[in-house]
Amino acid sequence: MHTPTSHAFKDNARRALGDPQLQQAMSHVKKNFIEKRAKAAARLPEFEALRDAARSIKDHTLANLDIYLEAYEAKVKEAGGHVHWCADAESARQTVLRLCRAAKARTVTKGKSMIGEEIAINDFLEENGITPVETDLGEYIIQLRHELPSHIIAPAIHLTKEQVADAFREAHTDLDPNRPLTEPRDMLAEARAKLRDRFLKADVGITGANFLIAETGSSVIVTNEGNGDLTQILPRVHIVLASLEKVVPTLEDASTILRVLARSATGQEMSVYTTFSTGPRRADDADGPDEYHVVLLDNGRSKMLGSEFAEALRCIRCGACLNHCPVYQAVGGHAYGWVYSGPIGAVLNPALIGVEEAGDLPNASTFCGRCESVCPMRIPLPKMMRHWREREFERHLTPPRHRLGLKLWAFLATHPALYRLTASLAARLLGALGGKRGRFAALPLAQGWTAHRDMPAPEGRSFQSLWAAGNRNAGKQP
Amino acid sequence: MTTAESKASVARRVGLFVTCLVDLYRPSVGFAAVKLLQEAGCTVEVPAAQTCCGQPAYNSGDRADAQAIARQVIAAFEPFEHVVVPSGSCAGMIHSHYPALFDDDALWRARAERLAARTHELVAFLVDVCGMTRVAASWRGLVTYHDSCSGLRELGVKNQPRQLLDSIAGLKRTELPGAEICCGFGGTFCVKYPEISDKMVSEKTADIAATGADLVLAGDMGCLLNIAGKLSREGRPVVARHVAEVLAGIDDTPPIGAPRR
Amino acid sequence: MTDSRASVLGNIRQALKRGAPTAEQRQQAANRIAAGKTNLLPARGQLEPKAQVTLFQKMAEEAAATVARVNDPAAIPAAIADYLARENLPARLRLSTEADITGLPWSTRPLLEISKGATDGSDEVSVTGSYAGIAETGTLMLASGAERPTTLNFLPETHIVVLSADRVVGALEQAWARLRGEFGAGNMPRTVNFITGPSRSADIEQTLQMGAHGPRRLHIILVDGEAAGGS
Numbered sequence: 005m006h007t008p009t010s011h012a013f014k015d016n017a018r019r020a021l022g023d024p025q026l027q028q029a030m031s032h033v034k035k036n037f038i039e040k041r042a043k044a045a046a047r048l049p050e051f052e053a054l055r056d057a058a059r060s061i062k063d064h065t066l067a068n069l070d071i072y073l074e075a076y077e078a079k080v081k082e083a084g085g086h087v088h089w090c091a092d093a094e095s096a097r098q099t100v101l102r103l104c105r106a107a108k109a110r111t112v113t114k115g116k117s118m119i120g121e122e123i124a125i126n127d128f129l130e131e132n133g134i135t136p137v138e139t140d141l142g143e144y145i146i147q148l149r150h151e152l153p154s155h156i157i158a159p160a161i162h163l164t165k166e167q168v169a170d171a172f173r174e175a176h177t178d179l180d181p182n183r184p185l186t187e188p189r190d191m192l193a194e195a196r197a198k199l200r201d202r203f204l205k206a207d208v209g210i211t212g213a214n215f216l217i218a219e220t221g222s223s224v225i226v227t228n229e230g231n232g233d234l235t236q237i238l239p240r241v242h243i244v245l246a247s248l249e250k251v252v253p254t255l256e257d258a259s260t261i262l263r264v265l266a267r268s269a270t271g272q273e274m275s276v277y278t279t280f281s282t283g284p285r286r287a288d289d290a291d292g293p294d295e296y297h298v299v300l301l302d303n304g305r306s307k308m309l310g311s312e313f314a315e316a317l318r319c320i321r322c323g324a325c326l327n328h329c330p331v332y333q334a335v336g337g338h339a340y341g342w343v344y345s346g347p348i349g350a351v352l353n354p355a356l357i358g359v360e361e362a363g364d365l366p367n368a369s370t371f372c373g374r375c376e377s378v379c380p381m382r383i384p385l386p387k388m389m390r391h392w393r394e395r396e397f398e399r400h401l402t403p404p405r406h407r408l409g410l411k412l413w414a415f416l417a418t419h420p421a422l423y424r425l426t427a428s429l430a431a432r433l434l435g436a437l438g439g440k441r442g443r444f445a446a447l448p449l450a451q452g453w454t455a456h457r458d459m460p461a462p463e464g465r466s467f468q469s470l471w472a473a474g475n476r477n478a479g480k481q482p
Numbered sequence: 483m484t485t486a487e488s489k490a491s492v493a494r495r496v497g498l499f500v501t502c503l504v505d506l507y508r509p510s511v512g513f514a515a516v517k518l519l520q521e522a523g524c525t526v527e528v529p530a531a532q533t534c535c536g537q538p539a540y541n542s543g544d545r546a547d548a549q550a551i552a553r554q555v556i557a558a559f560e561p562f563e564h565v566v567v568p569s570g571s572c573a574g575m576i577h578s579h580y581p582a583l584f585d586d587d588a589l590w591r592a593r594a595e596r597l598a599a600r601t602h603e604l605v606a607f608l609v610d611v612c613g614m615t616r617v618a619a620s621w622r623g624l625v626t627y628h629d630s631c632s633g634l635r636e637l638g639v640k641n642q643p644r645q646l647l648d649s650i651a652g653l654k655r656t657e658l659p660g661a662e663i664c665c666g667f668g669g670t671f672c673v674k675y676p677e678i679s680d681k682m683v684s685e686k687t688a689d690i691a692a693t694g695a696d697l698v699l700a701g702d703m704g705c706l707l708n709i710a711g712k713l714s715r716e717g718r719p720v721v722a723r724h725v726a727e728v729l730a731g732i733d734d735t736p737p738i739g740a741p742r743r
Numbered sequence: 744m745t746d747s748r749a750s751v752l753g754n755i756r757q758a759l760k761r762g763a764p765t766a767e768q769r770q771q772a773a774n775r776i777a778a779g780k781t782n783l784l785p786a787r788g789q790l791e792p793k794a795q796v797t798l799f800q801k802m803a804e805e806a807a808a809t810v811a812r813v814n815d816p817a818a819i820p821a822a823i824a825d826y827l828a829r830e831n832l833p834a835r836l837r838l839s840t841e842a843d844i845t846g847l848p849w850s851t852r853p854l855l856e857i858s859k860g861a862t863d864g865s866d867e868v869s870v871t872g873s874y875a876g877i878a879e880t881g882t883l884m885l886a887s888g889a890e891r892p893t894t895l896n897f898l899p900e901t902h903i904v905v906l907s908a909d910r911v912v913g914a915l916e917q918a919w920a921r922l923r924g925e926f927g928a929g930n931m932p933r934t935v936n937f938i939t940g941p942s943r944s945a946d947i948e949q950t951l952q953m954g955a956h957g958p959r960r961l962h963i964i965l966v967d968g969e970a971a972g973g974s
Contacts, residue, residue, distance in 0.1 A: 230957025290892035310758030370668025393543030414547035452673030457711030460739030
């Protein structure tokens, strides 16, 4: 089980900043994700309107979530599938185990699933004698390295190709140790060959779901590799892991949201494989699974639904917020310490694992707003991070020194005469101390600042004192 | 009469919200703002009861104190038909956040909404409301402009400062790559997460230096203190000023954090 | 378990600050589902049929599929044989058992080794038909069935797809309308695949490569009765 390290965010971040390999890997994010998304958005004139439409669909669905989930369940059953409602991670794990045991599963292939990470299903299956095999290339790599994904759609983005090669050499011991493994091409070919065998032999295939369609009882996966498809059509049993908020009413609704998903994620017009699966194989189908199970997971979603964090349930896991966040770019995904990273992680992780554990995350933001500006579902991420800060303040989780500072400042700010006096004195004092140099290299109580920057000195008089003294033009000297 | 001219011919009564950082650190910016507003035909008053917009409390999750401060600001400024702020983040606080601060208080919410509708960032006000298309000042040199996040994303401040800067004969402006990327100030963020903030401001100063400009401008003192402090720690020759200083032609004060003659 | 189901639904209702939905609320949702209203169709998905076919080809090629146009299904075996020779691929094909595919004049290319049905992964080149083409994004739509094994779309390294130009629609929504017409509203085949170009991954240092797990090559034979003529 991956124990969260969100509480150690500051240490994680420090280490990440000092990690040259990580910094090199993260430097790719700007060029690849940011520029590509911008191009794709610019190319589609209706892009902004589609974001609004996508948002409306999700808002409507969430306001009627129980109704649509029941409708969805009915269609799944009609198609010969099963829906398993799970309130929490533990019951989801047990359900998956039960299904795998019933299928006498020895190996299980997995398409990429953030829910799978959330419930730590891989470790659990292994503990119970079943071998899970990640098939998404990025997930496969991090599975070999026993790591969490560091990005919602590019799990191995934090790694250099040398690190990938090392992981392959260590794991694929049956291959010639002297084989060339310097180019991504070689590594991809090796992974493809290795995983092809696992695909064909798997007893159970587990996928996530980008969408669940109430109209038809379908689950939708979106991939570029095709691994999700091989995972779900080859084994005897197909298990879908999906959280409650994945449901949308109709095929048209899914089509609308699909238009903003790939464009926001990778800048593609459409991902290579978008697959709608409905139930097990039909009587005369040539291939496909015999059984189809949907594990429908709450794990904190219903609680979020009734809270000021409900809008985060619109998330379609595109990763755009991560890609555009300067904090994420600086420290990478692992620093956030749990399954979700970047701005969405800063909002979700406290909701799912508690604000005592993940409280740093919504604080490690300048509220620059870039995330919200690119979110296809228009989730007001900074606003929700602020709500977490409010919760922390109410519960006195804010450091006492900070609270004291705020109280002092608020007192001054609500007593204008005292404020003016204080500002005037401070301007004079700091202005004088700043002297000819005009700046401070060090300042008591301001170590956080002066460790990395000089502190400019004030001009030496406060504006209000000058104005009160009759100055009406520029021209005040220290 | 053109729209610009008809806009300019109206005499507007402006309450200047000078902001705590300008008040404490750099009154020149306040005077530059006054000069520009007068140039645009406004009469400017500076209500004495102003202090802080309340953003530090608000962004720290301290709603109660933020509300107390906001009530004070609303009361001090609601007599004015326009409230102008030489800061995107403080103007954004009043314009975009004050109404939501009083979600549970219909009376104050209405007052907040009225004030919000009349509150503007300085340069956006000059261009969008007063119809200013050029400034009287002159300035020589090569400058580049950093977009402060709140001004950009909450208030749409983007073209206006560029437009006015470009109207100054003798001033060359080069576009800053990554102008819209946060400089890493973020209020208490820069002292709570200093290494991350340092990484962000280092990338910003590297981008600024790469433009070859001798002066970087922005509309927010928070950004400017951060950027100027990093530039000087790195020993870079580029200096920083508030955009209002250049637009008003005020050059008798040294750049931010620079040595005094 | 019923307990779990009731508990989750109960939590949702509590969050929504209401009890069980009313009959009216349920009906509204049912109506919305039944209506299947298109939300917003980009202009790009609403072109004239000929322009749609042209756009389909352009977008498919942009996604790294290759497209060959023939004006008669009878020319398909020859087109495929040529493709295999050009790409230096073995002259062995695994076909779906769709009549439109098996019924092609394969005897005109007797050197092609033909087998049919689902694949176990040992086939290198597959040939299937397609349900529709989506012009907006250059996407193929394939629906599973007795004669349309899904494995043919994913296991072979090369996937050749026959698409009739009159099956090209502007956007996804029109494809769904067609599917509903044929399968009945609310019904679906087990698998509906939307395929846009060959399989790829950029998971290693953001370097894009083809052939991650699915086919490395996607070749589309577009049968367009008017392909030879002008507009």
